[in-house]
Amino acid sequence: MTQLVELKDVCLSFDGRSVLDKVSFTLNKGKITTLVGPNGAGKSTLSKLVLGLLSPDSGEILRRRDLRVGYVPQRLYLDPTLPLTVRRFLQLGKNGRLSIEEALNRVGAQELLDNRMQKLSGGEMQRVLLARALLVKPELLVLDEPVQGVDISGQIELYALIGRLAAELHCAVLMVSHDLHLVMASTHEVICLNRHVCCHGEPESVARHPEFARLFGRPEQEVLAVYTHHHHCDGEHHHHEPQAPVIRLPSRKQ
Numbered sequence: 001m002t003q004l005v006e007l008k009d010v011c012l013s014f015d016g017r018s019v020l021d022k023v024s025f026t027l028n029k030g031k032i033t034t035l036v037g038p039n040g041a042g043k044s045t046l047s048k049l050v051l052g053l054l055s056p057d058s059g060e061i062l063r064r065r066d067l068r069v070g071y072v073p074q075r076l077y078l079d080p081t082l083p084l085t086v087r088r089f090l091q092l093g094k095n096g097r098l099s100i101e102e103a104l105n106r107v108g109a110q111e112l113l114d115n116r117m118q119k120l121s122g123g124e125m126q127r128v129l130l131a132r133a134l135l136v137k138p139e140l141l142v143l144d145e146p147v148q149g150v151d152i153s154g155q156i157e158l159y160a161l162i163g164r165l166a167a168e169l170h171c172a173v174l175m176v177s178h179d180l181h182l183v184m185a186s187t188h189e190v191i192c193l194n195r196h197v198c199c200h201g202e203p204e205s206v207a208r209h210p211e212f213a214r215l216f217g218r219p220e221q222e223v224l225a226v227y228t229h230h231h232h233c234d235g236e237h238h239h240h241e242p243q244a245p246v247i248r249l250p251s252r253k254q
């Protein structure tokens with residue numbers, strides 16, 4: 001079965017204020033789905049519904065039985081005075097399906113094993129959080145802003161890494177992102193959310209959708225080149241290379 005989670009007409013209010021209205025979509029094995037939308041659009045809330053941390057007021061969420069889920073939360077508070085190494089941090093979440101070493105290897109962060117968590121750079125921290133999410137050998141990865149605190153080239157690398165992990169583990173990914181520019185090359189589907197689903201589909205079609213333009217600005221206002229990665233195989237080596245922009249998108253205006 002490729003379908004892992006299905007949301008049907010999900011609604012949720014906080015204190016009488018509607019935050020999500022009739023949201024429906026499915027998450028499938030091997031597919032990366034990205035939620036984009038402005039601040040307060042309900043992206044994190046929707047991720048928590050998918051994870052089962054919140055329940056909808058109405059509508060249905062069908063999850064495959066015993067689904068293994070890895071989660072990278074939007075915020076992680078670490079006591080700056082706590083002497084916590086990466087190894088110890090990962091041991092706290094360990095459940096034995098993947099070793100700590102293998103999880104770190106998969107995210108290219110094996111050399112961080114004995115580093116202090118509080119001393120990690122933004123990109124290193126995100127890799128360690130991804131490694132923690134991999135320990136369960138997830139069938140679904142839920143990543144709430146997995147590139148936050150990372151510079152542009154680091155973001156491109158992280159998105160490429162997430163794409164590789166989804167393919168290697170053949171897992172579904174639900175990712176929250178603030179914008180579509182850099183995530184485009186690594187996602188199969190985009191859901192543009194503003195409390196309801198404004199538009200939904202392949203990244204190129206969402207980028208051209210009038211609702212997306214209304215939320216994020218018009219292409220003529222300011223444009224940003226989009227990174228796309230191309231696969232080159234010369235028989236021995238497999239490369240991922242940044243290429244010239246193939247599509248120009250509006251920058252987000254708030």
Ligand SMILES: Nc1ncnc2c1ncn2[C@@H]1O[C@H](COP(=O)(O)OP(=O)(O)OP(=O)(O)O)[C@@H](O)[C@H]1O
Binds near residue numbers: 014037045
């Ligand atoms: N536990 C809660 N109680 C009350 N209101 C909440 C709660 N959690 C979220 N909200 C509200 O729900 C709305 C959606 O919040 P959410 O964090 O899901 O948005 P988001 O799209 O992830 O935003 P951002 O991009 O800023 O992270 C916001 O107005 C927020 O204040």
